[in-house]
Amino acid sequence: MNLPTGPRETLSLAELQSLIDTMYSRKDEARGIDGTFMWLMEEIGELAGALRDGKPDELAAEFADVLAWLATIANVAGIDLQQAVLEKYGNGCPGCGDMVCCCDLATKP
Amino acid sequence: MNLPTGPRETLSLAELQSLIDTMYSRKDEARGIDGTFMWLMEEIGELAGALRDGKPDELAAEFADVLAWLATIANVAGIDLQQAVLEKYGNGCPGCGDMVCCCDLATKP
Numbered sequence: 001m002n003l004p005t006g007p008r009e010t011l012s013l014a015e016l017q018s019l020i021d022t023m024y025s026r027k028d029e030a031r032g033i034d035g036t037f038m039w040l041m042e043e044i045g046e047l048a049g050a051l052r053d054g055k056p057d058e059l060a061a062e063f064a065d066v067l068a069w070l071a072t073i074a075n076v077a078g079i080d081l082q083q084a085v086l087e088k089y090g091n092g093c094p095g096c097g098d099m100v101c102c103c104d105l106a107t108k109p
Numbered sequence: 110m111n112l113p114t115g116p117r118e119t120l121s122l123a124e125l126q127s128l129i130d131t132m133y134s135r136k137d138e139a140r141g142i143d144g145t146f147m148w149l150m151e152e153i154g155e156l157a158g159a160l161r162d163g164k165p166d167e168l169a170a171e172f173a174d175v176l177a178w179l180a181t182i183a184n185v186a187g188i189d190l191q192q193a194v195l196e197k198y199g200n201g202c203p204g205c206g207d208m209v210c211c212c213d214l215a216t217k218p
Binding site: 010011012013014016019020022023024026027030031033037041044048051056059060061063064065066067068070073074077078079080081082083084085086087088089090092093098099100101103105108 | 119120121122123125128129131132133135136139140142146148150151153157160165168169170172173174175176177179182183186187188189190191192193194195196197198199201202207208209210212214
């Protein structure tokens, strides 16, 4: 996948998966889901650290890393992230059904 | 944010953040980043379980949940996920610089 050059204003979840597929799937298929999940966990830890005391650009980079590893695991597992999100959240909160969630704060939506 | 009705073929990262912002930001701002991160961790655990032995639709739903909680934390923290991904991965692997990563399998890209 080649992204258009120059500033972009949008990146779809499908484009994210395609970009990460081009970049990493060959390696991550060899690594397998378990090994790739371990890298995701490392990034989750780094995100936690950056949420605690990271500069904004460091925090943004950690979010990007978590998304990239999540996308590569979805690629290896054959999951369409865009379809998954639209099916679960596209018509409202899966808990209460409203577009502005009214589930109790202590319950999982 | 109102998503157009009917089948959709695309959802941008910005639309994902906007959708989740409408649905959950009021609650998650009250909950705070630490409390919201705990819910993300619970979803990460459920994703691990579904990767192990979930049916495809269950696995897709767990990916959607992780993305939703990640998006809501990004919203509370004021991070633009789309911009973050494009800046870090839009021009190639941040490790080797290539569009098809050639970093060693044992190293973090």
